[in-house]
Amino acid sequence: MLLNQFLLLGAFLFCTGIYGVLTRKHTVLVLMSIELMLAAVNINLVAFGAFHNDPTGQVFALFVLTIAAAEVGIGLAIVLLIYRNLHSADLDDVDVMKG
Amino acid sequence: MGVENVFFGIIAAAMALGALGVVRTKNIVHAALYLVVVLAGGAAQFILLGQEFVAWVQVLVYIGAVIVLFLFGIMLTRAPMHPKESLDNDLKWPGAVVSLFLAGVLGGLLVKTYHATKVNVVAPIRTNQITNSIFTTYIIPFEVVGVLLLGALIGAVVLARRD
Amino acid sequence: MWFVDHAWLVPLIPALSFAIILLFGKRFPRGGSEVGILAVSASFVLACGTALQWINHVQNAKGSEPSVDPVIHSVTWFQNAGVKLTAGIDIDGLAVVVMFVVTLVSLLVHIYSTEYMRGDIRYTYFFACLSLFTASMLLLVVADNTLEMLIGWELVGLCSFMLIGHWWEEKPNSDAALKAFLTTRTGDIGLLTGVIMTFFIIQRSFGVGSFDIQQLHQAAAASSSPAVAHALGIQSPGHTIVLWCAAALMLAIVGKSGQFALHTWLPDAMAGPTPVSALIHAATMVVAGVFLGARLYPVFFHGFSIGDGTANPMAVIGGITVIIGAALAFVQDDIKKVLAYSTISQLGYMVMALGVGAWTAAIFHLFTHAFFKADLFLGAGSVSHSGSHHSFDMKKDMGGLKKYMPQTYWTFLIGTLALAGIFPFAGFWSKDEILVNAGHNNYVAFVVVGLVGALMTAAYMTRCIYLTFFGEYRGGHGHEHHAGDDSDILPADHAHEPHESNGIILGPLWVLTFMAVVVGFLNFPHFSKFEKWFQPSSPESFKGILHAVAFNPILAAVSFTVAVLGIVIAWAFYAGKLHALHDLSERNKVAHAGKTFLVNKYYLDYLYENIIVAAIKGPIAAGAYWFNQHVIDNVLNYTGRGARVVGRFTYDYIDQKGVDGVVNGIATVTGEAGGEARKIQTGRLQFYALMLVAAVLVFAVILWIAT
Numbered sequence: 001m002l003l004n005q006f007l008l009l010g011a012f013l014f015c016t017g018i019y020g021v022l023t024r025k026h027t028v029l030v031l032m033s034i035e036l037m038l039a040a041v042n043i044n045l046v047a048f049g050a051f052h053n054d055p056t057g058q059v060f061a062l063f064v065l066t067i068a069a070a071e072v073g074i075g076l077a078i079v080l081l082i083y084r085n086l087h088s089a090d091l092d093d094v095d096v097m098k099g
Numbered sequence: 100m101g102v103e104n105v106f107f108g109i110i111a112a113a114m115a116l117g118a119l120g121v122v123r124t125k126n127i128v129h130a131a132l133y134l135v136v137v138l139a140g141g142a143a144q145f146i147l148l149g150q151e152f153v154a155w156v157q158v159l160v161y162i163g164a165v166i167v168l169f170l171f172g173i174m175l176t177r178a179p180m181h182p183k184e185s186l187d188n189d190l191k192w193p194g195a196v197v198s199l200f201l202a203g204v205l206g207g208l209l210v211k212t213y214h215a216t217k218v219n220v221v222a223p224i225r226t227n228q229i230t231n232s233i234f235t236t237y238i239i240p241f242e243v244v245g246v247l248l249l250g251a252l253i254g255a256v257v258l259a260r261r262d
Numbered sequence: 263m264w265f266v267d268h269a270w271l272v273p274l275i276p277a278l279s280f281a282i283i284l285l286f287g288k289r290f291p292r293g294g295s296e297v298g299i300l301a302v303s304a305s306f307v308l309a310c311g312t313a314l315q316w317i318n319h320v321q322n323a324k325g326s327e328p329s330v331d332p333v334i335h336s337v338t339w340f341q342n343a344g345v346k347l348t349a350g351i352d353i354d355g356l357a358v359v360v361m362f363v364v365t366l367v368s369l370l371v372h373i374y375s376t377e378y379m380r381g382d383i384r385y386t387y388f389f390a391c392l393s394l395f396t397a398s399m400l401l402l403v404v405a406d407n408t409l410e411m412l413i414g415w416e417l418v419g420l421c422s423f424m425l426i427g428h429w430w431e432e433k434p435n436s437d438a439a440l441k442a443f444l445t446t447r448t449g450d451i452g453l454l455t456g457v458i459m460t461f462f463i464i465q466r467s468f469g470v471g472s473f474d475i476q477q478l479h480q481a482a483a484a485s486s487s488p489a490v491a492h493a494l495g496i497q498s499p500g501h502t503i504v505l506w507c508a509a510a511l512m513l514a515i516v517g518k519s520g521q522f523a524l525h526t527w528l529p530d531a532m533a534g535p536t537p538v539s540a541l542i543h544a545a546t547m548v549v550a551g552v553f554l555g556a557r558l559y560p561v562f563f564h565g566f567s568i569g570d571g572t573a574n575p576m577a578v579i580g581g582i583t584v585i586i587g588a589a590l591a592f593v594q595d596d597i598k599k600v601l602a603y604s605t606i607s608q609l610g611y612m613v614m615a616l617g618v619g620a621w622t623a624a625i626f627h628l629f630t631h632a633f634f635k636a637d638l639f640l641g642a643g644s645v646s647h648s649g650s651h652h653s654f655d656m657k658k659d660m661g662g663l664k665k666y667m668p669q670t671y672w673t674f675l676i677g678t679l680a681l682a683g684i685f686p687f688a689g690f691w692s693k694d695e696i697l698v699n700a701g702h703n704n705y706v707a708f709v710v711v712g713l714v715g716a717l718m719t720a721a722y723m724t725r726c727i728y729l730t731f732f733g734e735y736r737g738g739h740g741h742e743h744h745a746g747d748d749s750d751i752l753p754a755d756h757a758h759e760p761h762e763s764n765g766i767i768l769g770p771l772w773v774l775t776f777m778a779v780v781v782g783f784l785n786f787p788h789f790s791k792f793e794k795w796f797q798p799s800s801p802e803s804f805k806g807i808l809h810a811v812a813f814n815p816i817l818a819a820v821s822f823t824v825a826v827l828g829i830v831i832a833w834a835f836y837a838g839k840l841h842a843l844h845d846l847s848e849r850n851k852v853a854h855a856g857k858t859f860l861v862n863k864y865y866l867d868y869l870y871e872n873i874i875v876a877a878i879k880g881p882i883a884a885g886a887y888w889f890n891q892h893v894i895d896n897v898l899n900y901t902g903r904g905a906r907v908v909g910r911f912t913y914d915y916i917d918q919k920g921v922d923g924v925v926n927g928i929a930t931v932t933g934e935a936g937g938e939a940r941k942i943q944t945g946r947l948q949f950y951a952l953m954l955v956a957a958v959l960v961f962a963v964i965l966w967i968a969t
Contacts, residue, residue, distance in 0.1 A: 001103050002150045003216040006144065007209045007250075009111050013118050013137070015202040020122035022194035022952045028172045030948070032121055032134050035165065039141050042157070047103040050148040051218050058153045058224065062233075065153070065160055066244050070166050070251035076172040077258035089176040091947050092188055098945030190952055197956050204962055 006047035013040035027079045027089045031072060038068045103220075104145060111146070114140035125186055131169050138162050151225040263317060265311035266333045270351045272308050272361060273400035274935055275301045276368075280393040287386035293377070298389040299372045302396055306365035309358075317795045332357075334476065336406050344470045352406035352475055355796030356556055356625060360403045363632045364546050366777075368396045370770035371541040374640055376649055377766035378537055388428060392541070394420035400544050403553065407473035408457045411554065415453060415518070418547045419446050425542060426534035445527035449517015452553075456510035461559070463507060466499035467491075475557065484562035501564070508565030511554060512575055519551030519609045522582045526867050528606055530588075532598040532654075536643030539598060544605050544639050545632035552612040552628055559621055568619045573707075574836055577617025581711040583610030584863065588718035592725065593860045595657045597642045600726045604681065605635060607715060611696055620699030622797050626785055627696060629792070630680070630688035631919045633781060637677035637774035645730060645765050649760040656726065662735040666760040671731050673771040680778040682720035683825045685818075688782035694821050695785060698814045708818075713824050720828025728836045728946035735760065745798045 014037055017095025043063045049057015083089045113136060120133030138161045145154035233241050279301030287294025323330045336350020352355075372392060379385055398421060402414025420443075427439030460478050465471030467481035484491035484498045491498040515521065518529040524762035531543050542548070553574070555562055587607030593598045608631050615624035646652050649667050650659040664671045679688035683694070693716060700708045762768070785792040859865070942953070 001107060001147075002213075003218045004209055004213045005104075005107060005111070006148070006205060006218070007213065009114065009144070010116070010229075011202060011205040012115060012210060015198045015205070016118040016122055018201060018955055019194050019198035022197065022948050022955065023122065023191050024948075025186050025188045026127060026176075028169060028176065029121075029127060029130055029186060032130055032170070035161075036118055036121055036137060037168075039138055039161075042153070043141055043144055046145050046148055046150045046153060047218065050150060050220055050225075051216070053219075053221065053224075055224055055228040058150050058229050059232050059255075060238055061145060061153045062229075063152075063240060063244055064239075065156060067249060068152050069154075069160055069165055070248050072213060073169050073236060073255045074251050076168055076175075077255040079172055080175055080259050083176040094947060095945030099577060188946075188948060190948055193952055193956075197952060201955065201959050204857060204959065204966065208966065 003047060003051050006043055010040040010043040010047070013037070013043065025090050025092060027082065027091055030091065031075045031079070034075075035068060035072065038064055069071070107144070107147060110140045110143045114144075127173050127186065128170070130186075131166060131173065134169070135162055135166055138166070148218065149220040151223050152226050152229050238261075263315045263333065265308060265315045265928050266319070266353050267335060269308070269312050269333075269357075269361070269404055270335070272305050272312070272365070273397045273404060275304050275308075276393045276397035276400065280390050280397060283386060283390040283393060283412050283716045287390060293389070293505055294386040295372065295376050295389045298393045299369070299376075301371045301393060301756065302365060304370050305396065305400065306369050309361040309365040312353065313358045313362050316353065316355065317879070319793050320321065320355070330354075332476070333346050334406055346472055348407055348472075348474065349410055350406040351404040351743045353404065356553070357403050358799065359629055359796050360549075360553055361400060361627060363629060364396065364399050364403065367541055367545040367632055367636050367774075368392070368399075370773055371537045371638070371640075374540075374767055374770045375535075377642055377764060377956035379535060382535075384428065388535070391421055391424050391428075392537075395425065395542065395547070399550070402550060404468050406475055408460045408475065408478065408558070409473040411455060411475075411557070412457050415514075415550060415554075416450070418542075418550060419450070419518075422446070422531070422542050422547055425529045425538040428535055429533075432434060435533045438527075438530040442527040442531045445524050446517045449514045449524055449551075451622065452510040452513025452517070456507050456514060456619075459503060459507035459510060460558075463499045463503055463561075466503065469497075478558060479560045482564045484557075486564045495945040504565040506565075508562045509560065509575065509822070511558060512579070515551035515555055515576075515613060516579060517551070518554075519548050519613065520583075520606045521551075521610065521613055522586055523579075523866070525583065525587070525606050526694065526863065526870060529594075529599050529863075532596065532602050534641060536598065536646065539602070540636045540639035540643070543602065544635035548605060548609060549628050549632070552609065552616065552624060555613065555616045556621060556625055556628075559616070562616065563619070566617075568617060573705075574617055577614050577705060577708055580610045580612070580614030580617050583607065583707050584614060584715040585610075585718070588715050588722065590860055590863060591722040592718075593857060597645070597660070597726060598639070598732060600656075600722060601635070601638050601642060604638075604719065604723070607719060608635070609683070611693065611712065614708055614711070615696040615699065618696075618700040618705040619703045620696055622785075622793050623695040623699045625796065626792055627692035630692040630778070630781055630864070633774050633777040634677045634680035634687075634689060637673055637778055640767070640771050640774065641670055641677060643676075644763040644771065647767065648763040656729040658736060660730045660736065661733045662731070664731040665759055666735070667731075667762045669762060669768050670771065673768075673775045674731070675727065676775045676776055678723045680725055682829065683716050683821060684720075684829075685822055686779075686782065686904040688778050688780075690818075690822065690825075691782035691785055694818045697821055698817055701814070701817060713821060714772060716821055717824045717828040720825045721832040724829045724832035725836060728833070779877055 017033045017035075017037030020036060022080075024030050024033060042064055045057045045061045045064065049055065049061070065096055071084060079089055082094060086093050117133045117136035117140065121130050121137065124130045124133060138157060142154040142157045143161075145151070145157065268960055276298075279297050283294040283297050287297065290296055320330050326330065332352050332354030334350060334352045336348040338346045340346050340347040372389070375388065375392070379388055382388060395418060398414050400414075402411055402418060405411040405414055423443040426442050427436045430436040430439065457473065461471045463481045463485075464477045465473065467484050468477060477923045480494050480496060481499050482504055484494055484496050485501050485504045488498065501913060517524045528543060528548070532539055534542075551669035562568065562576060566576055568574055584607050587603045587605075591600050591603035594603065608627070612624045612627050612631070615621075642654065645660065645663060645667065645958050646654050647671070653659040676687065680689040683689045687967065693712070697709050697712045700706075700712060764849055942949075942952075
């Protein structure tokens with residue numbers, strides 16, 4: 001197995017995630033896209049770990065996973081707050097900083 | 100060697116389709132489910148690479164908890180459950196251009212750098228190797244992440260409570 | 263030589279007396295006249311001392327043709343870039359002579375005035391002016407540079423104005439004062455120009471300009487030939503500037519000394535009190551012009567090329583003046599006007615003498631003329647004071663006064679004989695000397711002029727004496743027996759018959775008469791003391807100008823005969839057998855026209871007042887006013903308007919639209935740019951994220967390419 005195929009897969013997922021972050025209206029969907037990106041990072045880490053036969057890749061993938069979980073928790077809390085104040089979870093409506 | 104590539108190819112295709120589904124579907128819940136596909140595929144790739152521990156942790160934490168959390172968020176924000184016209188904002192095309200460009204850059208870079216480097220999975224990495232690594236070399240990040248989780252927990256509670 | 267070295271006291275003392283009389287005069291018991299007399303006496307004593315010391319100095323000079331330099335003391339009161347302006351004294355024979363004359367005549371006039379002006383309403387002021395005049399004239403005389411002379415000249419003109427217009431309550435008097443002042447002012451244009459030119463003449467010769475008279479002499483001498491210039495060690499200033507300077511100064515002489523064309527002020531100046539006429543317009547001020555000519559003689563000599571026998575402006579003008587002055591004296595009824603025209607004629611003699619190269623003769627005539635003319639004027643004053651009830655009209659108010667005023671008659675007669683040039687009185691010697699020099703220098707025409715003038719002088723003075731002192735008294739002394747008649751018009755003592763004047767008036771008359779008899783002998787042939795003592799002999803600058811001319815008995819006899827002839831003819835006309843010629847002008851048209859021409863003073867006054875002045879006052883002034891209002895003011899107005907238009911244009915277009923446009927434009931552009939730029943701040947998260955990713959991408963590409 002080529003290393004590249006994993007890395008390219010990771011790159012593809014990452015770019016898709018970025019597309020999603022930039023494009024999606026609903027905040028939760030943006031969070032999901034962020035999850036996509038983090039998954040891509042995980043694949044990269046693990047691929048390199050396997051390449052070097054080193055547990056460090058996995059260790060950091062674990063850390064990323066943990067942080068992703070924490071981040072989703074906070075993120076959804078913020079989404080809830082936004083929804084409560086604006087009665088909409090559209091990111092387009094969060095434009096108080098406009099101007 | 101050959102069989103792994105085949106499996107890799109099938110799973111990678113599934114993941115790609117899933118990813119595209121996340122960012123293009125008109126139904127939020129379907130997006131969440133596509134995300135499940137992607138994450139599951141990711142776990143499968145980990146196993147292919149012989150990294151079993153993180154594969155199971157991904158399934159457990161990511162798919163089990165995070166996706167459920169997403170579904171809760173969808174529900175609590177009264178997101179439209181049925182397909183809508185579009186869930187995209189007006190940055191579709193610039194975003195597409197940027198992403199494609201980024202993909203091109205990354206892809207080119209990777210191909211240039213790693214040509215045909217092979218990954219040799221000799222044997223799956225044992226759990227105790229990982230834990231040894233965590234609790235010796237990376238003990239401090241481990242603790243930090245623990246505190247971070249605590250902080251996130253408290254933060255989430257604080258943020259989301261009604262008062 | 264104490265007196266000579268301190269000769270600056272001579273003008274100073276009268277100046278001080280002027281100040282004292284002006285400030286404190288009224289408090290003195292005699293109204294300030296004591297101060298004046300005291301001061302002028304002191305000056306006279308000093309002047310005599312100076313004269314004696316100078317004569318001594320000349321006598322002691324060694325050598326056969328001794329050169330006696332003038333005594334000069336000066337202080338520099340201003341200097342800048344090498345040019346020094348000085349104030350000082352320059353005492354030589356000329357200065358000594360004129361100082362003596364001025365102080366003596368002034369002293370006598372002061373004494374005379376205490377009686378003549380008694381009871382006058384401005385008695386103190388009169389004496390103050392007399393003192394100022396004396397001081398100014400003496401300043402003019404002792405001056406060592408032309409600038410100082412100019413100051414003295416102007417001051418005497420001012421004093422003349424003040425004194426002529428002493429009784430200014432009557433308009434004719436103030437008019438006469440103005441006429442005198444303005445006419446001499448016209449001449450002063452020449453003086454100012456001339457003085458400025460002297461500066462430049464000296465600058466051309468010496469390299470550094472100044473007003474010094476001795477330097478001027480040398481510079482003028484240097485202009486005559488290169489040899490002289492070389493001998494003196496200076497450059498020649500060039501003949502042209504010396505000629506122009508002489509011409510300009512000639513204009514000044516014409517104005518001040520009443521030469522032809524600017525003489526019209528002198529007869530009118532007789533409106534002033536008689537002592538003033540005697541002092542200023544006979545003996546001293548009017549000779550200032552002649553003095554100027556004598557003092558700066560090298561300028562005239564070399565400028566006009568006197569001495570080579572050709573006619574020059576000085577001699578011609580002088581000669582014309584001799585004749586016309588004498589002619590006009592024939593038709594005057596006012597005794598003072600006769601004397602005024604006589605003065606004009608005699609001044610003509612002096613200027614003519616200078617013009618023919620007879621320097622010493624001119625000054626000698628100046629010297630003698632002062633005495634006998636002052637004598638005549640004071641005599642006329644005595645006549646009017648005591649004889650004709652303050653009138654000067656010979657035909658109406660005089661006549662037969664010989665028996666009433668014998669002393670006045672004798673002094674007047676001797677003065678007349680001196681004036682007419684009868685041997686052995688002073689005028690004979692001085693007039694003869696002029697004629698001799700003229701003949702010697704080949705100016706034959708002017709000898710003839712001089713002789714004709716002598717004839718006329720004798721004739722009109724005989725007429726004058728006849729009308730005043732002979733015949734029947736016409737003053738109408740019958741009617742002043744009526745008490746209180748017109749006693750409020752004329753001052754106090756007119757109610758008497760004509761009588762002799764008192765001693766205060768007669769004293770000066772006799773002194774002057776004595777001088778008129780005696781001084782002629784100063785230049786007796788072979789005795790020639792005047793020449794020796796007072797002729798300037800500083801060698802280089804006066805070289806070639808002055809040379810002794812021997813006495814010519816034939817010419818002397820001719821001039822004596824001519825004078826006697828004049829007396830005889832006039833006497834015959836008035837008193838004797840030529841009755842048939844009486845009132846010829848009434849019967850004969852040509853004679854009448856001639857007389858009218860003379861009576862109207864050749865219509866010169868008409869020309870000056872009605873044509874020249876009226877033209878200036880009328881059309882020329884109006885034209886100048888029109889020019890000022892319409893052209894000059896319009897230039898200003900349009901410039902102002904133009905400036906306003908430009909200002910408005912600048913404001914509207916350049917400032918408001920241009921500059922402000924640029925400034926506002928910058929602000930607008932900035933605002934618009936900001937307005938456009940702020941659109942980046944959409945407030946939308948995903949937009950920012952897009953920007954972020956794009957930027958990072960760009961960097962990544964750059965970094966990739968760079969490595």
